[in-house]
């Protein structure tokens with residue numbers, strides 16, 4: 001199965017090639033030319049199966065034979081054996097028709113581990129088959145970085161450079177990146193916001209000579225394989241709640257739009273999802289866009305859910321491509337307008353198509369804290385601020401349709417954000433045993449300005465040094 005770019009001007013690639021490419025050469029994002037579909041009987045059959053076995057079927061269908069099935073089975077088995085819960089992504093009931101899907105039982109306590117633990121193995125496998133090396137560059141608002149570093153640390157074929165916004169991630173998030181002592185890992189604090197970090201990463205990919213010389217690859221959700229791996233938990237959660245015999249809705253705390261897009265992909269693959277409710281924090285660009293049809297950037301404000309302090313929501317481009325019935329010229333025009341003027345307008349037809357599946361609500365700081373406090377008091381369940389936004393969005397969805405179960409994605413463990421959680425609930429969550437001494441570990445990171453040239457020189461020098469030390 002070939003994968004095409006949202007901007008229509010890059011070579012079509014197989015699953016394995018799209019996995020290694022990350023961003024398309026025309027600046028667009030890859031998507032499969034056609035998505036596989038599961039029948040109602042197949043979806044019903046997912047209920048009660050181990051997570052890894054559903055992952056084999058869903059990721060297997062998306063990889064379409066490009067990764068040999070016994071190798072895929074082994075990699076999936078290893079990836080999810082690293083999770084601390086036997087169900088991998090368990091469902092917990094919080095109220096009438098209200099569920100939390102706990103996606104934070106992986107090594108770095110956020111939903112990013114679900115895809116990243118598999119992605120690390122997939123990339124290493126494909127690079128080994130080809131006898132190649134890669135330089136991974138990634139941007140993080142806090143969670144992707146730690147998850148990527150955990151998944152790629154110590155791999156011989158990969159150097160990994162993670163850019164995070166200086167002073168804008170939690171202490172736990174920063175330390176998960178800066179305390180890993182592996183020669184192939186480079187944590188870089190950038191003087192700027194997450195959007196600056198993400199723009200730098202995209203600029204590196206769009207500098208083709210640099211990209212080719214270093215064999216750049218990406219692990220942000222611009223990489224299609226990340227989305228493919230995240231589709232799985234929509235199937236496991238919905239089938240556990242009675243799909244396909246009844247619809248299930250999802251509420252998703254959203255920043256870069258990768259997680260909620262994975263839900264929309266699951267729907268296109270046959271899963272009868274009711275509504276996809278986007279919850280944003282006070283950086284509410286997506287909520288404003290769904291309401292007005294105008295995507296308009298404003299300054300980013302720092303919130304208690306820092307991983308969602310985002311204005312440029314990369315994966316929204318994939319949805320725009322679909323909502324414009326795969327008209328890549330239209331997507332190019334919108335993205336050009338965003339670059340030139342910080343805004344674009346979505347025409348009535350595509351906007352109606354987006355609204356047919358998605359709702360969006362912005363949850364401010366007070367409401368986020370109130371949700372953490374209320375869920376702790378009423379259900380004895382401790383939410384992190386991101387997951388609280390999901391639960392609050394789920395409550396809004398239930399007001400509109402109380403009969404359809406809503407699954408709120410629990411995207412991070414509360415112990416990643418102990419100060420915000422304690423302030424809202426009075427309870428200070430403890431880190432799990434494997435991270436108990438995180439705050440005492442030695443940190444290594446470099447501070448760079450928001451400057452593409454300086455970043456390129458830094459990456460080239462570090463990558464060269466690691467390779468000559470290894471030779």
Ligand SMILES: Cc1ncc(COP(=O)(O)O)c(C=O)c1O
Nearest residue numbers: 143254255256257258259307411
């Ligand atoms: C804990 C947490 N929740 C939610 C999000 C938002 O997810 P997405 O960027 O896929 O929309 C992020 C960052 O991606 C995150 O780290």
Ligand SMILES: N[C@@H](CCOP(=O)(O)O)C(=O)O
Nearest residue numbers: 140141142143144220221307
């Ligand atoms: N919230 C993310 C931002 C990057 O998202 P990604 O899903 O595109 O990797 C983070 O925690 O880094």
